[in-house]
Amino acid sequence: xxxxxxxxxxxxxxxxxxxxxxxxxxxxxxxxxxxxxxxxxxxxxxxxxxxxxxxxxxxxxxxxxxxxxxxxxxxxxxxxxxxxxxxxxxxxxxxxxxxxxxxxxxxxxxxxxxxxxxxxxxxxxxxxxxxxxxxxxxxxxxxxxxxxxxxxxxxxxxxxxxxxxxxxxxxxxxxxxxxxxxxxxxxxxxxxxxxxxxxxxxxxxxxxxxxxxxxxxxxxxxxxxxxxxxxxxxxxxxxxxxxxxxxxxxxxxxxxxxxxxxxx
DNA sequence: CCTATAGCCTGACGGC
DNA sequence: TGCCGTCAGGCTATAG
Numbered sequence: 001x002x003x004x005x006x007x008x009x010x011x012x013x014x015x016x017x018x019x020x021x022x023x024x025x026x027x028x029x030x031x032x033x034x035x036x037x038x039x040x041x042x043x044x045x046x047x048x049x050x051x052x053x054x055x056x057x058x059x060x061x062x063x064x065x066x067x068x069x070x071x072x073x074x075x076x077x078x079x080x081x082x083x084x085x086x087x088x089x090x091x092x093x094x095x096x097x098x099x100x101x102x103x104x105x106x107x108x109x110x111x112x113x114x115x116x117x118x119x120x121x122x123x124x125x126x127x128x129x130x131x132x133x134x135x136x137x138x139x140x141x142x143x144x145x146x147x148x149x150x151x152x153x154x155x156x157x158x159x160x161x162x163x164x165x166x167x168x169x170x171x172x173x174x175x176x177x178x179x180x181x182x183x184x185x186x187x188x189x190x191x192x193x194x195x196x197x198x199x200x201x202x203x204x205x206x207x208x209x210x211x212x213x214x215x216x217x218x219x220x221x222x223x224x225x226x227x228x229x230x231x232x233x234x235x236x237x238x239x240x241x242x243x244x245x246x247x248x249x250x251x252x253x254x255x256x257x258x259x260x261x262x263x264x
Numbered sequence: 265c266c267t268a269t270a271g272c273c274t275g276a277c278g279g280c
Numbered sequence: 281t282g283c284c285g286t287c288a289g290g291c292t293a294t295a296g
Contacts, residue, residue: 277287
């Protein structure tokens, strides 16, 4: 779930639910997700504070605290958030519970414990330390930026789009969707891309990410001409040409594409 | 600089 | 039903 569009949806969700409410208690079910902080350290930093504003960068959310510091949330492959009140509504796999004074809770959920949570004093420094490239939704991330990043890059296009140190925000699912919309084969060598193809890729990247956000990052509601809802259904009909959707390994990740529309 | 591989974790799913 | 292998939308470390 958690790529740029999912994170944008989570940010909106937090904006409309969990801001400006005093934190009463923090429960950590498994401290394995805590990075550079202990359970008691996290409690000390959060209890008595409130969440004041949310910033997304790549696949991270930075939640500014009313006092000092910024809560950092990363969702691994399976993480999510749930704001709820009644104990019986507690979601499955709640790893961290932020309990507010108003009686509501925010659950940080994650069946596979591959996400990370920490507190930082300086998000920009954190971004540097993680070696994240520019966020693909940054105001100054334009076609020229995209061209410069790909210029001189060796290797295939799909891993380039997914390389968080090159550009931050795109993961396995949306890299496939972008390449499908742009009709570029996931194994296409970056160096072989024509300038107009790069421009088309850039436009498809913007379009796909915005489309996903408009649809709450829920593939079931995506338009009919998208590939994402067909993930897991190898052999399905390509919505565009009637070809057969295939799954291959690219750089160790499962890649879905249409061999007919996206020629090698 | 880039790729491949393994590891971190655990649930869901298909086959026998 | 139970067991087993495979896969899963992330990131990191290592070797080549």
